[in-house]
Amino acid sequence: MTQPPSRFTGGLHSPEANAAECADLSLLFLALRAALSDAIARTGGRALALEFDQRLEAYAGEHAWHALTGLPSLDALRGRVPDIDCRMLLTVYQDYSGYARQLAGRLLGDQLLRSVIRSACMKLPSNLAELNARTAMIPYA
C-alpha cells in the first residue's frame, strides 16, 4: 500500500523523500553557518562570531522562521528537522544563506569569504555537494 501524498509536499515527493531532502538542506545550511561562524571566530574573536550567530537568528526571527517551520530558532535545527515542503524550505534557506554571506562578507572581506566558502564546499560529503550543486545554496565562488 502506497502512502498518500504529503500535504506539505504538494504531492511532488513522498513524505520520506521530502523529509530526507529537508534533512539534507538543513545539514547544508548548518554547514555554511558553521563555516562562516568559525572563520569569524578565528579572525575576529568568539564575541564577534557570537554576534554573527545572534544577528542571523534575529534575521530568521524577522523572516517567519517560526511561522514557517514551527521551530523556535535556527539553533533548534541541531535537534529537529522542519517538516515542511522541501521547496519552501529551500527558498527559506537560500534567503538566510544570502543574508549570512552578506553579513560575513562585511566582516571577513570578499577575498577571505570566497576562500572560506570554497573550503566549506570542498569539505561537504558527496550527497551534500551534489545537493549544493543542484540548489546553489552555497554559491561556489
Added chain:
Amino acid sequence: MRESLWPARIAAIGAVATLIVLNAFQPGGAAVLELASDGLYAATALLGAVLAFLAASRFDRQVPQRRVWSLLGIGLLLWALAELMWTYYQIGVGVGVDVPYPSPADIVWAVGTAPLVLGVFLGHRSLGVRLSPRQRLAATGAYAILLTLLAGGLLVPMFFSQPGVPWAEALLGVYYLIGDLTLAFIATLSLGVLWDGLVGRPWLPIVIGALLFALSDTAFTYAVWIGVYSTGANLLSAAIDVSSLAAYTAIAVGAYRQASLRLPNPTDLHKASASRA
C-alpha cells in the same frame, strides 16, 4: 568593550600633539622634554601591549590569532622595557652627555622586534589565503622601492663615506630598517586580504605604525651618525621623536581596534550596502 574609535583617536592625536607642543615650546627645558617624550613612548608601548593581550584574550585557546596577538603584546612589552631603559640612560647619564649607542636598550628593542615579526607572519599564514600575483607584485615592489630609498639614501652613504663607522651601529641601523619593513610588509599582506572586511581594520594602523618606525629608526641612525640627534635641539630630532611616538600610538590603535571589534548596527549595515550599490 564597545567599538567606538573616538576615545582611541583622541588619545592618539592628543599624545602626538602634546609631544609636538613640548618640542615647539620646551617648557622646563631639554631635561623635561626628554623625560616627557621618553615617558610618552614607554606609556604608549605599554598601552599597546596591554591592548594586544586584551585582543588575544578574545580568541579561543586553540585559535592561531590568540598566539598572534600574544606575540604582538610580548614584542610591545619588550619595546616598552627598552624605552624605560633608554629613559634611565638619558636621565642617569645627564643632560648634554651622549647616551651610548648602541646601548643595552637597543638589544631589548632588537629582541622585541622578533616576536612582532613572528606574530604578523603567523597571523598572515593563519588566514590561509594567497594574494593574487598582481597584489603580491605590487606589495613587494612598493617595499623594495622603500627599502632602496631608505637604505640607499641614508644608510649606504653613511657607511661608505666614512670608513670608521662602528660596526655595531651599522648592524643595528640595518637590522632596524629590515625588521620594521618586514613587519610592515607582512602586515600589508594581511591588510591586502582583509582590507574590505571589518576584521581588516586593525591592520591599517599597524602598517602605518611599522612604516613610521622604519622611517624614524633609519633617520635616527643617520642623525646619530652625522651628530645632530639631540632631543628638542633641531627639527630633524623633533621629527624623529614625533614620528616614533606616532608609530607607537598607531600600533596601539590597531590593537584597540582588534580588542573592540563589534558588528555595526543593522541600520549602518543597510546604509553601507546601499552606498556600495
